[in-house]
Amino acid sequence: MNLTHTKLQPFPHSPPLTHPTFLFSSRSLLPFPRNLKPAHVSPSFLYKKHTLLRYGCFGVSRSRTRSSISEVEEEQKQKPVLVKRAYPFDEIEPKWQRYWEQNRTFRTPNDVDTSKPKFYVLDMFPYPSGAGLHVGHPLGYTATDVLARFKRMQGYNVLHPMGWDAFGLPAEQYAIETGTHPKLTTLRNINRFRSQLKSLGFSYDWDREISTIEPEYYKWTQWIFLQLLKRGLAYQAEVPVNWCPALGTVLANEEVVDGVSERGGHPVIRKPMRQWMLKITAYADRLLEDLDELDWPESIKEMQRNWIGRSEGAEVEFCVLDSDGMETDMKITVYTTRPDTIFGATYLVVAPEYTLLSSIVSTEQRESVEGYQDIASRKSDLERTELQKEKTGVFSGCYAKNPTSGEPIPIWVADYVLGSYGTGAIMAVPAHDARDHEFASKFNIPIKWVVTPNNGSCVESGKAYSGEGIIVNSSNLKVGLDINGLSSKEAAYKVIEWAAKVGKGKKKVNYKLRDWLFARQRYWGEPIPVIFLEDSGESLPVLESELPLTLPELDDFTPSGTGEPPLSKAVSWIKTIDPSSGKPATRETNTMPQWAGSCWYYLRFMDPKNSNELVDKAKEKYWSPVDVYVGGAEHAVLHLLYSRFWHKVLYDIGVVSTKEPFKCVINQGIILGEVQYTACKDTYGNYISADSADDLGEYLQEIIPEERVVKSGEFFVLKDNPNIRLIARAHKMSKSRGNVVNPDDVVSEYGADSLRLYEMFMGPFRDSKTWNTSGIEGVHRFLGRTWRLIVGSPLHHGAFRDGTLVTDEEPTTEQLRALHKCIAKVTEETEGTRFNTGISAMMEFINAAYKWDKQPKAIIEAFVLLLSPYAPHMAEELWSRLGHPDSIAYKAFPKADPAYLKESTVVLPVQINGKTRGTIQVEKGCSEEDAFTLASQDEKLSKYLNGKPIKKRIFVPGKILNVILDRQNVKAGSIQ
Numbered sequence: 001m002n003l004t005h006t007k008l009q010p011f012p013h014s015p016p017l018t019h020p021t022f023l024f025s026s027r028s029l030l031p032f033p034r035n036l037k038p039a040h041v042s043p044s045f046l047y048k049k050h051t052l053l054r055y056g057c058f059g060v061s062r063s064r065t066r067s068s069i070s071e072v073e074e075e076q077k078q079k080p081v082l083v084k085r086a087y088p089f090d091e092i093e094p095k096w097q098r099y100w101e102q103n104r105t106f107r108t109p110n111d112v113d114t115s116k117p118k119f120y121v122l123d124m125f126p127y128p129s130g131a132g133l134h135v136g137h138p139l140g141y142t143a144t145d146v147l148a149r150f151k152r153m154q155g156y157n158v159l160h161p162m163g164w165d166a167f168g169l170p171a172e173q174y175a176i177e178t179g180t181h182p183k184l185t186t187l188r189n190i191n192r193f194r195s196q197l198k199s200l201g202f203s204y205d206w207d208r209e210i211s212t213i214e215p216e217y218y219k220w221t222q223w224i225f226l227q228l229l230k231r232g233l234a235y236q237a238e239v240p241v242n243w244c245p246a247l248g249t250v251l252a253n254e255e256v257v258d259g260v261s262e263r264g265g266h267p268v269i270r271k272p273m274r275q276w277m278l279k280i281t282a283y284a285d286r287l288l289e290d291l292d293e294l295d296w297p298e299s300i301k302e303m304q305r306n307w308i309g310r311s312e313g314a315e316v317e318f319c320v321l322d323s324d325g326m327e328t329d330m331k332i333t334v335y336t337t338r339p340d341t342i343f344g345a346t347y348l349v350v351a352p353e354y355t356l357l358s359s360i361v362s363t364e365q366r367e368s369v370e371g372y373q374d375i376a377s378r379k380s381d382l383e384r385t386e387l388q389k390e391k392t393g394v395f396s397g398c399y400a401k402n403p404t405s406g407e408p409i410p411i412w413v414a415d416y417v418l419g420s421y422g423t424g425a426i427m428a429v430p431a432h433d434a435r436d437h438e439f440a441s442k443f444n445i446p447i448k449w450v451v452t453p454n455n456g457s458c459v460e461s462g463k464a465y466s467g468e469g470i471i472v473n474s475s476n477l478k479v480g481l482d483i484n485g486l487s488s489k490e491a492a493y494k495v496i497e498w499a500a501k502v503g504k505g506k507k508k509v510n511y512k513l514r515d516w517l518f519a520r521q522r523y524w525g526e527p528i529p530v531i532f533l534e535d536s537g538e539s540l541p542v543l544e545s546e547l548p549l550t551l552p553e554l555d556d557f558t559p560s561g562t563g564e565p566p567l568s569k570a571v572s573w574i575k576t577i578d579p580s581s582g583k584p585a586t587r588e589t590n591t592m593p594q595w596a597g598s599c600w601y602y603l604r605f606m607d608p609k610n611s612n613e614l615v616d617k618a619k620e621k622y623w624s625p626v627d628v629y630v631g632g633a634e635h636a637v638l639h640l641l642y643s644r645f646w647h648k649v650l651y652d653i654g655v656v657s658t659k660e661p662f663k664c665v666i667n668q669g670i671i672l673g674e675v676q677y678t679a680c681k682d683t684y685g686n687y688i689s690a691d692s693a694d695d696l697g698e699y700l701q702e703i704i705p706e707e708r709v710v711k712s713g714e715f716f717v718l719k720d721n722p723n724i725r726l727i728a729r730a731h732k733m734s735k736s737r738g739n740v741v742n743p744d745d746v747v748s749e750y751g752a753d754s755l756r757l758y759e760m761f762m763g764p765f766r767d768s769k770t771w772n773t774s775g776i777e778g779v780h781r782f783l784g785r786t787w788r789l790i791v792g793s794p795l796h797h798g799a800f801r802d803g804t805l806v807t808d809e810e811p812t813t814e815q816l817r818a819l820h821k822c823i824a825k826v827t828e829e830t831e832g833t834r835f836n837t838g839i840s841a842m843m844e845f846i847n848a849a850y851k852w853d854k855q856p857k858a859i860i861e862a863f864v865l866l867l868s869p870y871a872p873h874m875a876e877e878l879w880s881r882l883g884h885p886d887s888i889a890y891k892a893f894p895k896a897d898p899a900y901l902k903e904s905t906v907v908l909p910v911q912i913n914g915k916t917r918g919t920i921q922v923e924k925g926c927s928e929e930d931a932f933t934l935a936s937q938d939e940k941l942s943k944y945l946n947g948k949p950i951k952k953r954i955f956v957p958g959k960i961l962n963v964i965l966d967r968q969n970v971k972a973g974s975i976q
């Protein structure tokens with residue numbers, strides 16, 4: 001899956017910073033021009049806007065900022081590497097990676113002991129892009145790796161695989177530009193991704209690696225397509241599609257943003273074309289209902305619900321009138337969710353693409369209607385339905401009869417009604433629908449009120465009242481319908497009942513969900529296993545026994561430009577014979593969309609080498625469902641919905657045993673680039689504080705290196721001039737901004753364990769976070785401290801020691817308490833995927849352990865086990881130095897002993913003659929005598945007690961010690 005796909009990401013620009021160090025008040029600092037709202041303006045735009053205003057061109061200021069950026073870069077280049085190796089990670093990490101590889105440590109055998117519990121933890125597999133991994137990838141991958149290692153140690157059979165979602169447009173685009181076969185590019189990228197992942201020490205079972213481009217894999221993608229075809233769930237249709245002439249291909253709605261292609265920004269138009277469609281709508285109800293059982297983020301479930309968009313209403317027929325006002329045979333059926341408002345329907349609207357439109361439209365109006373249709377065909381659905389957009393439309397020249405009021409009402413054509421939803425026609429009720437109200441006001445169409453608010457409150461004048469209420473003005477005894485005085489619900493029910501009785505309508509459920517457009521005019525995808533008989537054009541499925549239908553070799557990948565896919569150039573591949581009739585046939589030249597391969601890969605991982613079946617039944621039964629599925633929120637809707645759909649089809653045909661594929665889905669947050677500080681300057685080059693920059697109108701900006709910045713209260717200011725507040729912002733990592741952090745660099749400077757630990761420590765796993773180099777230095781120091789505690793400091797000439805410093809001594813109670821507290825916390829936090837707080841607990845333990853004279857082996861060993869899911873290389877090394885010949889990976893995760901978790905001491909207030917004079921720390925269950933002794937030894941209390949005769953002691957265990965002095969004797973004593 002492509003992590004760079006950003007459409008559904010929750011924070012497209014800059015989310016609030018969560019790292020405590022970077023809290024700042026963005027409202028007061030942002031230099032927004034007065035007429036622009038911050039949320040709508042990207043910071044880069046702002047920068048350009050200001051400088052452009054000032055100088056009338058980009059040149060001057062851009063070059064200034066360039067020079068500031070390059071100064072920073074130059075400084076950074078000259079900066080000595082801040083961190084010395086805190087421990088020999090560069091020796092340890094490759095060593096253990098080799099060990100794991102040679103010993104196939106993380107291989108999940110084919111024949112696992114199924115009496116043991118299982119844990120299937122899966123990452124959304126990546127699209128192997130040419131750019132390689134970025135630091136966003138390891139965030140999710142480290143989390144799943146921690147869970148996989150943790151569960152292995154808890155005795156589960158763990159399935160933790162990795163593979164490649166390897167078909168896709170970039171490789172094809174690259175092929176078009178360079179002539180390099182997409183397979184070559186893709187394999188090269190896969191190799192890079194694999195070695196990067198290995199360098200991070202992830203415990204994937206590499207024996208199960210799969211790639212969607214391999215024929216052994218896509219054989220089964222094609223097989224699933226044939227099952228869909230067999231059940232009428234795959235069909236062909238002429239549908240208006242998003243046609244992108246520049247890419248020479250059809251795009252899915254999600255691939256079109258503001259009328260241009262998401263990739264490349266090329267114009268997109270609507271064009272009818274023969275397409276393969278998958279009938280996902282047949283599963284709409286189940287896809288909706290089964291969401292309730294899933295342990296998924298509520299936000300994703302809600303997005304899926306909205307995407308499916310179940311709507312309950314009615315279809316009602318309106319009879320078209322001729323020019324004399326007489327009823328014709330022609331009917332317009334509308335879909336409405338508010339049948340209660342039918343008496344208020346003062347006009348009808350049909351979509352510009354409404355099929356019957358040409359037979360309705362009057363001769364006088366034909367030209368303007370056709371002109372309007374043409375304009376509308378170039379707009380996307382999103383553009384057309386935007387609420388704020390001014391409504392447009394043309395009169396068809398024709399009328400229909402409102403079946404309830406009996407009145408003739410005009411039929412209009414307007415693009416705010418979509419041909420693809422409901423029936424493509426609506427009854428417009430301007431009094432009670434905002435869009436209709438706006439339209440009717442603009443075109444002087446009557447507005448008739450038929451609903452009054454229940455509570456008698458007034459309706460805002462000049463606006464529609466869209467709520468429910470009590471029905472008025474809605475009775476026509478001629479047609480036998482009177483709904484006056486009823487509530488909206490009762491009225492809706494009665495109207496549907498009436499319409500059904502008179503044969504003019506029925507109840508209807510609609511879905512926003514559309515059938516899935518399942519064909520692409522591209523080369524680099526799975527061939528669709530269908531042939532067309534040359535004589536009749538009839539389409540036939542390729543025989544299952546002939547699968548995989550492999551993608552033919554091709555030298556020219558360019559789209560034909562006519563919509564004919566590149567595969568049409570594979571002339572000898574296209575020509576075939578229908579095996580059953582012997583007739584000549586041609587192959588389908590469309591390929592499947594990239595979503596296809598990712599719809600079911602989680603099943604193949606259970607049994608990746610099976611050449612007879614998609615997945616062995618017993619294996620599927622054992623491993624299903626995926627227990628934890630981690631990936632970006634950008635896949636919240638489509639990928640998860642498509643795979644749920646395929647899974648349900650496979651469930652219906654007995655291939656899988658569960659109704660749902662993914663029990664728990666977790667979205668990791670986004671990692672934003674390092675915070676960037678910017679100072680504002682007036683036109684003379686003087687710094688001005690960011691909070692007053694707005695008053696200046698236009699100003700320049702200069703990027704300030706971190707060394708020149710200090711925090712002052714909640715703001716950041718210039719170190720040498722604290723009156724100058726700076727703008728602090730974290731941006732999404734992007735090549736163009738130059739703030740991408742490459743994991744390879746981090747690994748070579750700090751080691752993989754530091755990167756892993758840092759990404760887990762940055763903040764709550766699901767939150768967005770900002771990258772911060774000093775943060776990684778912090779966790780690196782922690783690992784260094786851990787190393788020195790257990791192994792010792794480097795020798796005087798800098799070499800790292802062998803062996804360890806641990807002793808065979810029995811641990812003290814204090815040590816056991818610290819350890820078990822740490823075990824309990826790490827276990828609880830890891831289980832709850834609160835990795836950052838789990839790491840904090842380990843840091844606390846190390847701090848405590850530094851105070852001990854001796855490090856008993858029993859304590860240290862247990863700690864190393866706790867550390868191992870997070871920093872596996874260091875843990876393996878320490879484990880081996882502690883005398884264990886084999887890997888730590890399957891050793892039992894320590895269990896906290898509750899006996900050591902109870903708080904062992906209490907703070908006891910001590911009163912002298914009823915007055916509290918101090919406190920003492922005592923063991924729980926401490927005796928009166930011991931408490932008194934401790935009080936007498938206490939520096940503060942001793943002066944009240946020592947040498948004083950005591951009359952009585954009142955002791956409530958764990959609560960209080962009250963000492964009553966014998967005053968008489970005190971006095972007597974003093975006389976003596």
Ligand code: ANZ
Nearest residue numbers: 311335336337338416417418421422424426429432433
């Ligand atoms: C009359 C009416 C009166 C409506 C009223 C609403 C309020 P959902 O909930 O999204 O399903 N509609 C139906 N088909 C449409 C189409 N193809 N394009 C645009 N709008 C369409 O909304 C259903 C409502 O949206 C329907 O109910 C219809 O307007 C409109 F006071 O009918 B209603």
